[in-house]
Amino acid sequence: MGYESDKLIVIGMGTCGLASGARGVLSEVEQQMDKLSIEVPILKTGCIGMCYQEVLVDIALPGRARVTYAKVEPEMIQSIINNHVVKGKPVTDYAIGQITTNGEKIYKGIPTYQELDFFKKQNRIVLRRCGFIDPDKIEDYLETDGYRAAEKALGTMSPTIVREVVKKSGLRGRGGGGFPTGLKWEFCSNAAGDPKYLICNADEGDPGAFMDRSVLEGDPHAVLEGMIIAAYAIGARYGYIYCRAEYPLAIERLIRAIEQAEERNFLGENIFGSDFSFHLKVKEGAGAFVCGEETALMASIEGKRGMPRSRPPFPAHRGLWNQPSNINNVETFASVAPIILNGADSYAGIGTESTKGTKVFALTGKINNTGLIEVPAGTQLKEIVYDIGGGIVGGGKFKAAQLGGPSGGCLPAEIIETPIDYDSLIEAGAMMGSGGVVVMDERTCMVDVARFFLEFTTAESCGKCVPCRMGTRTMLGILERISAGLGAMEDIKNLEELAQEIKNTSLCGLGQSAPNPVLSTLRYFRREYESHIKEKRCPAVVCKTIISSPCQHVCPIETDVPAYVTLIGQGKFSEALELIRITNPLPAVCGRVCHHPCESKCRRGDLDESISIRTLKRVAADFAAKEEATGKYKINVSKISGTGKKVAIVGGGPAGLTAAHFLAQSDFSPVIFEAQRVAGGMLILGIPEYRLPRETLQHEIRAIESMGATFHLNTQVGKAISFDQIRMDHEAVFIATGAHVDLKMGIPGEDAEGVYESLSFLRRVNLGEEVPLGKNVAVVGGGNTAIDAARVARRMGAEVTILYRRTRREMPADEMEIEEAINEGVDLQTLVAPVQIMISGGRMAKVQCIKMELGEPDSSGRRRPEPIEGSEFEVEFDNLIVAVSGQPDLSFLEEGHGLSISKWNSIDVHPYTQMTNVEGVFAGGDVVTGPWMVIDAIAAGKRAAAHMELFLNGEEVVPQYGVTKPNIDPVEAIGLTEEDMHLTRPGMPTMEVEKRLRDFAEVELGYTKEMAMKEARRCLRCDTEE
């Protein structure tokens, strides 16, 4: 075989391709061809837009569609060449799409480009050639209608007509300002003076914007042609392309393109055989963002410091070297030729009333499909993010998109349906800008985003005018204070005022738009600012100074995770436990059942898997308990003197126990009134024993008791003793009665025999009552309670089916729990909802269900389940356990209690002090929140104790917020070794499935000492990072 000119191998060699390793792929292609002694022409193109798929390799065989291979590694080349190039069989495993341009035959099993989500909604005019031609070859450009528009304009149209066509097309400046291009040309054309200059602004400097670069790299002649037409329309004899020096490839290709155009007399004297002459030069910028501002840009071309000057006079009258000048950006020029060639209407027909044509966007950030896209103006942000962009990385939640770079603003999820055009964006507080779209998910702190952009503009301000130089710096200072938890509410007002003043008085666009990111985040995310200021909380867990470490910050009780993990790594288990006990009286409990928000934010999780923080806690508690049993270790309980003021705690669940612990520690006398015969609340009534052994819980309750808390068991308030009496007998009361009343689904037949409510079902089982259960049991719901009920039912010998109306992805239950339930033989049926319970013989017999499907995503990106008409079906079950939700039982309160009660029958409290509207009466846990997490109940108890202490000491009960800080002097980090970086998170050793169903023995077995110490060494200790 030899040279096969009818075949073609295309390799994406834009900056994105090169960065992903295109050079290695290219050399592998060459080697493989050498090996096979074949020679197929290789086309090195610019970026096709799918930067997230680079390296991209296309293979085109004669008469067949061109197939695109994505994320190509050199190892894949051999197979692609052998199978596709040589044998004509595409490697479908690697191929992501195929494209036909001239009716070529398509392959089976590979989607066409039009079918790809990424391309479906695109309309590529500016990017029409990017990725399809060799930018270094003018021949390629000419073959694709190149320079035909220029020829047409110069040969058959007068400059006036060219301007009229451009005016009629509605093209507006794509650099961000959106000024009508034809009108701008007309101003310059009408201005007196010779020579006139035409300038292409290729100083693309916005963080996250790279469309100009891609056009310059992928289709440089398109920019040249646009400039030639513009120069002709204006009467400009000289032109400059001001390109930032950080784009070496673009500059290289531009210079080559200019040379080629000069050779063919498309540039130079009397071009295209006309009497019009146009000379073009590339000028490299030196890296100043402000040089994207037109007057600064011109100063820079003149060799002066790039500082803007006031306009008027506008460049059209006094621009470069004080001569009439016209500046447009790369994308604008690249849009010109199609308008001339296909007529104004072809362009004006696309887009919205105010914004015609298409717009190129650079998608970056937490989006799956990063890259370049071109869509008709007016496309909704939603379509860009979900349809084209493929949604958020890792299935995360879309939070906001920053449009227009440092000059633009953030659009939040709520207004994701905003059409992207000049006017809608300005109304929404953003701007089109150059077209950078930085997508952010929930791990993005909006205060931090504002701070980042301000930091950028502050550094890039030219320093000339006071508002920009000092105003932005002052705003940055305020933002830094807020991020550090040192802000005051007044700061928000100052930010808003100062932002407005900077916008009003700055000299150039940089200053006038610099406050936009702050204003837009304040507009849409004010609550997040307030959180930083008032509560010293960074909800996205980003702002370093506030958060100490993410795990500690998101822990409702701010457990000093990095410190105890390190102690465990050093084998100091009991010291670790002491440290945990500073904030948490129930470590062994939490070590088993906490939903560990800490692990979801663990930074190690960004690398591989998060640290098993919960299990480590369990290990510390269990080993300490073992040592305690052998007398080697004694738990540190400072027994109170008993002279303290008496405080009543109604309910002995986690909130009540925690409050008792901390009140006792502060020398008060807590008295717990518990209706059941055992303390523990939901920990014992709701959580099955295989998850939390009774003895483990009792061990920790005993420690609280030994601190001096008094327990009145079997004492139901409202029956055994009146609430009023308790109030009279105690100086303060903490209500922590939980939420033990089940909610109903609200479907017919719910009251039939055989239908259980999950909470009462679990309570009865946990209290050792006899609960009759048939062979086939269905559980309705997707939460942890549903899983608990299902697994308990399995242990009681039933075949269990879980019915859930969404998909497994949406299930709120812990993933591990679902996994284990399935392991234990639970059948999970999703997209199903019961609609009716059929009764037979006074007892339930069947359940009628309906199939569901997921609809459009709502603003949170979560898709709503919708019933499928007519898909009803019936299933036979002996029992149905309904696990939808629960609510508190407040019947113990007497008439005239005066407490404010919510419509969900919960007690209203101050969210931080836990005090109700009645002085001295506090509440916390599920009775306030409804059924919720253990750790939140513990946190409520802890906060309540702290604020009750204020109350008991006669001080004002105000929230005591503080930034997250280590509880003790930071434990010195061990320092990560290379080996530690390669360690992986050990799976949880569990009891074999066969053994589990026999009784209620604990399923999870915990780590060994060695496993725990090894696991602890994986901690990155982000608390110590500066």
Added chain:
Amino acid sequence: MFTVNVDGKQVKVPRGSTILDAARKLEIDIPTFCDHKYLLPFGSCRMCVVEVEGTDRLFASCVVPVTDGMEIHTDTARVRRARETVLELLLAYHPLECPVCPQSGRCLLQDMVFEHGKDYGRFGSIAVDKRIDYLSPLIEMNQNRCILCGRCSRICDEVQAEGELDFSGRGFPTVVEPSFARPMDCEFCGQCIQACPVGSLYSRIFKHTAPVWELTPVRTTCPFCGVGCTLSLEVKGDHIYHVLGVDDEGSNNNGFLCCKGRFGYEYVHHPDRITEPMIRKEGELVPVTWEEAYDRITQDLVRIREAHGSDALGGIASARCTNEENFLFQKFMRVVLGTNNVDSIARFGHFPGMEALRKAFGVEAPTNSLNDLQHSDLIFVLDSNITEDDHVAGLKVLKQVRSGRAKLIAANSRKVKITRFAESWMRHNPGTSVALLNAMASVVLEEGLEDSGFCRNRVSGLEELRTSLAEYTPEKVEAITGVPASQVREAARSFAEARNATVIITLGGASPYTGEDTVAAAVNLILITGNVGRVGAGIIPMSEYNNVQGTMDMGALAEFLPGYQPVSDDGIREWFEGQWNVKLSDQPGLDANGMIQGAAAGTLKALYVMGENPLSSFPDQGKVVDALENLDLLVVQDMFLTETAMFADVVLPASCGPEKDGTFTNTDRRVQRVKKAINAPGDARDDWKIITELATAMGYEMNYGSAMDVLREITNTIPFYAGILPERLDTSGIHWPCPRPDHPGTEVLHLDRFPSGLGRTRPVPFKEAGKASANYPYLLVPGTVLYHSGTTTTMARGLNEVAPSAVAEVHPADASELDLSSGDWVRLTSRIGITEVQIKVSDRSREGTIFVPTHFRDVSVNALMSHEPAKEQGVTYVAIERVQRVEVEDRGVEGPVSRLKRTVQEIQEMKRRMAEQAGPDV
């Protein structure tokens, strides 16, 4: 014209005016920091924002041009709010170190804060830590205080054409600083200091000395060069603390100064000032009372006059002293001593050039004022290092040229600042200016470019000139001047084609002996091209000394009574005799050169020197030593014990400029007031006062209550000063001629006719002005440097730090041939003298020439320059020989008197050596 409405008031302003212009026209005050009268609009501080109806944003009024019908509001709540924010921000980052800030009390930021009644506001006070530059000798920078208004960097560029300061860095850390953040090394004009609205740039001399509110400003005239800038001396007690340039209607310097004017005042407070009269007793000068000194002078003068006649007495007047003092001095010589032997240093430079003007036009003075340059569209700067010699005049030239309103042609053998801006720079050989000018004139006539109407109506001698110029075509003189003929032709054409051309020429420096011929040749050029007698066209010779023109005007000239009235004219003499009640000598006296020669020859027995230092400033130092040694009586009246005073029999301590009243006449005939700001130290007295006391002691009553009384006598005596009454000078200068008290003065001469009738051209043959020889192959080019004026400023500490000693310039080619490098010491030997100087290798000087500055006592250029026969040897050739100067280090600790003594000894030693070497020149 556009009509706009500002705050409800209508005003018409020209198209292109800014909103600020319009508001100012209505006297509506808009606060600004960055705006500056002499700078292009910048728009950086945003303090001047206003609201314009129909727009959303606020406009910076200093940069936004008005449109017709614009409605502007300068004082709305929004505007006030925006200004307060700017102030708040500036204040937040401004270090509040007002107690140690030299600008405190004059700080614009401070004023604005008071005006707006604002405290820190929302942002508090935020510390910044930028650079503070303590390293430059005169100007200190404190970046922390800087508000980045850019006035300093813009004035440095737009006015000063230096560009020493510019913005650097980006964002908040942006600073204004010299390139690469090195210490300032520039002209040290201090325009940046004066432009700085806060205390970021300030005088190192002034800082931490006195609070501005305790200083009293005294408006006076600068005592250094011939430009005559108006200064404000800021004094407290008898001390000058600070100097500012004055920019008012009566000043001609727009508030600009040079480093000498701004920092040179330190000489006033130099510890070496003499404070009591001294008489030489047993070889030593010892302090005496004024009475004893007067007695001694009187006795000796009378004795000598009786023995040898009045013409054995002579006096040297001073181009530094006031008009009144020079007037009284010549009167004293003529009336009290009875001789016309009175002259000044003008004889060696300025006066010959003025003679050429007198001969051509009938008036010995520049034809146009310096401000008139704004009407010129071509400026020909000949043999002039104007930006160094007459700095502020140089700024006027630069402004005109850089704004594109005028072309610049320069002719200079040295590469100096002004040559950089010239459209054409002719680098002619030193001493060949006459040939060059003749060549230009020959091109004009040859190519028919002359202004024929003007020639016909106002010029004489044209044919004779035309004939003589045939020998001077550019091609023919190319070998002499070294300038390519084509370049000369181009320059001549430009000159002829200009609508209004002005020639600026500096006399005394580079062309000390050829002044008259050079000016005469230049006069030919301007006459044939019609560039005289018109606004914007003429010739302005510049002078190094502040009052050269006045000294001549006052009659300190051997052949002229005050007002250039010949002593030989009987009628005139009789008029003076009537006024002064004495019989005057009808014989022209000895000029400065004649007096030195006479003294050396023994015919002149007594010499009275007022404010001059012939031993340093006159040519042929050796000869001057002979003369001084040979005198029976030498009286020296001065501020310092000069070299000349070392030979004196009587030394009288005099006050200096800031210590007395009077007037100076600057280089463009502008008479300006000098005001007393402080008292002279010790028992020093004003020169005019000393003369009146001495005259009275000698029996001729001189009763003047004040210097202004003397000026009144001058106005009665000199017709063209007649209208220059003291009371008219308080706030403004007047250009003479000013014949009547209601006459505004005359900036441009000869508008209708020349006093001489027709303007006289005359053939000016080029004379070979000196010859190189094998022994003396290098041409000496004496000159001045920016940082000094005469020797006075070498007594100013700050300036001395910038320019502590003479550095001669040797061309790299010559240096290479002589194996010299920068920093080497060389001995320069001319046919008559020797001096030693340190060198710098530089291409500023032409190959074959060596430039030596004239200011420094240690390096006496005048030792090399011959005295007689002056006109035949206008340029001096020297030999250069490298010498070791190991003792240089020790000189610093030497006291002033011993230094002077050593200088004198060295001169005498030099003479001895020269005598030994004397032999036939090869």
